[in-house]
Amino acid sequence: MSARGGRYGFVYKTRQRAYRALRRQGASKAKAARIANAGRTFPQRSRMARKAARTRQQRGH
Template sequence: MVSNKGGKFGFVYRSRQSVYRALRRKGMPKSRAARISNEGVTRAGRSAMGRKAARTRQRRGR
């Protein structure tokens, strides 16, 4: 199970732990996976991530 203890043990919100695990399966470092998964806890955070992803895709010509 993903740690939700905090401090040196790291922290990922319970509702976002499946996202964290998926990112880890793709080979992402723990700190980066936690940062991304925790960003999407609120709807505003998910919307911001979607807008950023759209900009990235557009810039790369996809």
């Protein structure tokens, strides 16, 4: 269980699905937790998505 905390790591309950999806894609526990926890709320995730889109645009993808 990744919401246990302490040395077992921690992922917000609402972000468990994102965490598990990242794990299935082969991300390490630490990396998956970092990404899943990054945008806890919808506005935070939206902001990150917009920033990612700008970055992709700048890099010509």
